[in-house]
Amino acid sequence: MVVTQLDPLAASLFSLMTIISLLLAFVMLGSRWLDNYLYAFAAESWVIAGLSASVGYYGGYPELYLIAILTALFRGLLLPYLLWRIIRRLSVNRELHEILRPSSSLVVGAAAVVFSLVVAYRIGEQLHLTGTVVVLALTVMLSMKLIGFLMLTIRHEAITHILGLLVLENGIFLGAQILVPGMPLLIELVILFDLLIVVVCFGVLVRFLIAQVGSTSSLELKRLVG
Amino acid sequence: MIGTLLIVIVAAPAIAAIGAFVADHTRTAEALNLAASLVVFAAALGLVVLSGGGHHVYWRQYIMLDALGAWVILCGAIVYLLSSIYAIGYLRLLDEDERLPRFYALFAGFALTIVAAPLMNNAGLYWVAIELTTLVSTFLVAFERHASSIEAAWKYIIVVSAGISVALLGTVILYWGGSLVLGPTYDLTWETLRRAAPQIDPTILTLSFLLVLVGYGTKVGLAPMHTWLPDAHSESPAPVSAMLSGALLNTAMLGIVRFLAIANAANSGFLSRGAFIGLGLFSVLVGALFIVRQRGIKRLMAYSSVEHMGIMALGFGIGGPLGVAGALYHMLNHSLNKSLMFFGAGNAMRFYGSKAIGGIRDVGGRLPVQGALWLAGAAAITGAPPFGLFLSEFTILRAGLHGNYHWVTYAMAVLLIIIFIGFLNHFRAMYYERNYETSEPGERMRAPLSAWCVVPMWLALVPLLVLGLWWPADIWYHFAAISQSLSGALP
Numbered sequence: 084m085v086v087t088q089l090d091p092l093a094a095s096l097f098s099l100m101t102i103i104s105l106l107l108a109f110v111m112l113g114s115r116w117l118d119n120y121l122y123a124f125a126a127e128s129w130v131i132a133g134l135s136a137s138v139g140y141y142g143g144y145p146e147l148y149l150i151a152i153l154t155a156l157f158r159g160l161l162l163p164y165l166l167w168r169i170i171r172r173l174s175v176n177r178e179l180h181e182i183l184r185p186s187s188s189l190v191v192g193a194a195a196v197v198f199s200l201v202v203a204y205r206i207g208e209q210l211h212l213t214g215t216v217v218v219l220a221l222t223v224m225l226s227m228k229l230i231g232f233l234m235l236t237i238r239h240e241a242i243t244h245i246l247g248l249l250v251l252e253n254g255i256f257l258g259a260q261i262l263v264p265g266m267p268l269l270i271e272l273v274i275l276f277d278l279l280i281v282v283v284c285f286g287v288l289v290r291f292l293i294a295q296v297g298s299t300s301s302l303e304l305k306r307l308v309g
Numbered sequence: 310m311i312g313t314l315l316i317v318i319v320a321a322p323a324i325a326a327i328g329a330f331v332a333d334h335t336r337t338a339e340a341l342n343l344a345a346s347l348v349v350f351a352a353a354l355g356l357v358v359l360s361g362g363g364h365h366v367y368w369r370q371y372i373m374l375d376a377l378g379a380w381v382i383l384c385g386a387i388v389y390l391l392s393s394i395y396a397i398g399y400l401r402l403l404d405e406d407e408r409l410p411r412f413y414a415l416f417a418g419f420a421l422t423i424v425a426a427p428l429m430n431n432a433g434l435y436w437v438a439i440e441l442t443t444l445v446s447t448f449l450v451a452f453e454r455h456a457s458s459i460e461a462a463w464k465y466i467i468v469v470s471a472g473i474s475v476a477l478l479g480t481v482i483l484y485w486g487g488s489l490v491l492g493p494t495y496d497l498t499w500e501t502l503r504r505a506a507p508q509i510d511p512t513i514l515t516l517s518f519l520l521v522l523v524g525y526g527t528k529v530g531l532a533p534m535h536t537w538l539p540d541a542h543s544e545s546p547a548p549v550s551a552m553l554s555g556a557l558l559n560t561a562m563l564g565i566v567r568f569l570a571i572a573n574a575a576n577s578g579f580l581s582r583g584a585f586i587g588l589g590l591f592s593v594l595v596g597a598l599f600i601v602r603q604r605g606i607k608r609l610m611a612y613s614s615v616e617h618m619g620i621m622a623l624g625f626g627i628g629g630p631l632g633v634a635g636a637l638y639h640m641l642n643h644s645l646n647k648s649l650m651f652f653g654a655g656n657a658m659r660f661y662g663s664k665a666i667g668g669i670r671d672v673g674g675r676l677p678v679q680g681a682l683w684l685a686g687a688a689a690i691t692g693a694p695p696f697g698l699f700l701s702e703f704t705i706l707r708a709g710l711h712g713n714y715h716w717v718t719y720a721m722a723v724l725l726i727i728i729f730i731g732f733l734n735h736f737r738a739m740y741y742e743r744n745y746e747t748s749e750p751g752e753r754m755r756a757p758l759s760a761w762c763v764v765p766m767w768l769a770l771v772p773l774l775v776l777g778l779w780w781p782a783d784i785w786y787h788f789a790a791i792s793q794s795l796s797g798a799l800p
Contacts, residue, residue: 248467251471252474252477255474255478258478264493273433274433274437275450277440279436281440283472296459304463
């Protein structure tokens with residue numbers, strides 16, 4: 084896809100969808116309820132599926148329609164369903180101990196976005212692509228990465244950690260749709276299935292955690308040090 | 310011929326995994342896994358011999374065998390064979406016979422992913438293979454089902470998955486950089502990327518290498534991303550620890566090296582190599598600090614792995630024929646030696662019923678034969694002559710002096726001396742001190758250690774000694790071919 088000769092309508096559509104996904108990542112950052120994380124993640128996946136489909140339409144990549152359908156089914160329905168089943172088994176439904184209050188973490192998240200914007204802008208300048216959707220895609224990709232890591236660092240519940248990892252992946256996937264829509268289909272499919280296995284493995288481990296450690300908070304995981 | 314061997318090397322552990330799972334009988338599972346490990350070892354030897362200097366592509370370019378991949382597979386296959394032998398003796402001591410078939414199924418599956426990852430000719434598929442190694446081995450780490458092993462498994466899967474997602478980002482960015490040169494759709498093979506590298510924007514190339522370095526570096530256990538490693542290595546059963554340390558870490562190192570080759574091909578490897586060397590040196594430093602003050606026996610071995618991965622990173626980072634040869638030789642020696650060390654640690658843990666160095670005393674008196682083997686291994690792993698690691702570490706030091714990395718070389722030499730003193734001091738205490746720091750052990754031992762637990766220690770130590778005294782010329786040629794292919798000079 085030649086981003087420099089993009090239909091203005093398409094460019095604004097892509098921008099809108101990437102911004103919505105970024106906002107949904109902030110929803111996760113700003114809440115302390117596990118349910119909210121889950122809904123935000125599912126919504127984000129649907130937006131990304133929409134993005135895949137519209138990139139496929141405007142860029143002329145019919146195989147992206149398949150990716151869009153699979154994204155919606157896997158990331159938008161199946162993964163949230165599996166996670167919902169895990170949450171139902173848990174005795175907690177919110178983050179209990181916070182290093183940073185949600186409001187403060189929103190500020191840190193905003194700083195992460197600014198940092199990503201600076202990095203993305205510099206890369207865009209280097210390649211003479213400033214003012215295109217590329218800079219935005221890079222920004223959102225990097226900031227979702229950082230927000231995912233932020234969730235992994237400042238939250239303690241096992242389920243939040245899983246969702247943090249999925250946000251990391253969503254960020255990459257979203258960026259890849261705009262930057263490299265021509266990425267071979269096989270790779271994308273394999274990565275989708277890989278994610279499914281990851282979540283199933285996490286589900287099993289969470290059950291072990293409940294049975295053996297008696298808690299799903301990483302604060303309780305402090306036996307091994309040094 | 311190579312094609313047949315490739316099918317064999319992948320099919321053998323797959324059949325063993327399925328067979329062990331279906332049969333659900335402990336002795337059958339043991340036999341299947343052992344047979345598979347023998348087949349994998351033989352096939353890996355064949356692949357190294359046949360691979361020569363060229364590279365062979367199969368199945369629509371998704372599978373590739375080159376000299377480097379064959380070498381990594383061989384290192385993994387050796388560890389798989391040794392730990393399969395050891396596992397038979399060790400796991401019978403655990404009193405969990407009914408769960409053993411599942412253990413062997415997972416173990417063979419783990420070996421399958423380790424053998425398959427180096428064969429991936431596609432940066433994306435390689436990433437997936439590395440992710441699969443994590444998923445399979447997590448359940449091996451958690452196998453003993455103690456609270457501490459579950460904790461280790463959880464930390465392992467979270468830290469490593471987060472880490473290698475950074476590598477995926479690096480891969481996607483590299484693909485994007487390539488798509489500006491090669492057009493929107495192309496195969497993400499190592500060779501394509503290497504040929505396109507000189508035209509790819511250097512900023513993108515460096516950025517993607519740094520991301521990949523951090524990502525796969527997490528899996529390799531380079532400090533400061535090593536945090537999962539001591540936990541996972543110390544909490545898993547000893548044969549799994551050996552596989553993690555001796556086979557898995559190399560497989561991930563391969564990814565960094567392949568990306569470094571791409572950066573080298575573009576002649577923009579300066580910053581990339583510097584970062585690689587910096588992380589390597591920092592890993593040796595962290596290894597040294599934690600080895601000196603360590604209290605757990607298997608954590609001691611784990612930090613030694615961090616250190617040795619750091620040394621390998623230094624070798625590959627410094628590069629040149631000497632650096633690459635040293636690092637590759639180090640890979641083989643470390644695989645042999647670390648298996649030996651973990652087997653010894655497993656035996657001592659079972660015998661004394663303690664994971665603490667303070668609870669293990671008078672090893673030489675109580676376990677004369679294995680004690681001697683373990684002590685020889687300890688001398689070897691700290692880089693004492695006449696064992697293989699001395700030779701490979703010395704080669705890397707020479708490469709450093711040769712390549713004008715004087716300060717790096719001096720720092721590495723000083724840290725190696727600190728590690729030598731710190732590591733062997735723990736062994737001095739375990740062999741020659743009589744006072745137990747913890748309760749009097751030795752009563753919890755149910756059965757004497759069987760030959761299954763001792764034979765693999767011999768099988769590791771003897772080649773280690775031979776490799777220290779004699780560096781076969783054929784291995785040199787093999788390394789020369791690899792370093793040629795990594796240097797960026799196109800064939």
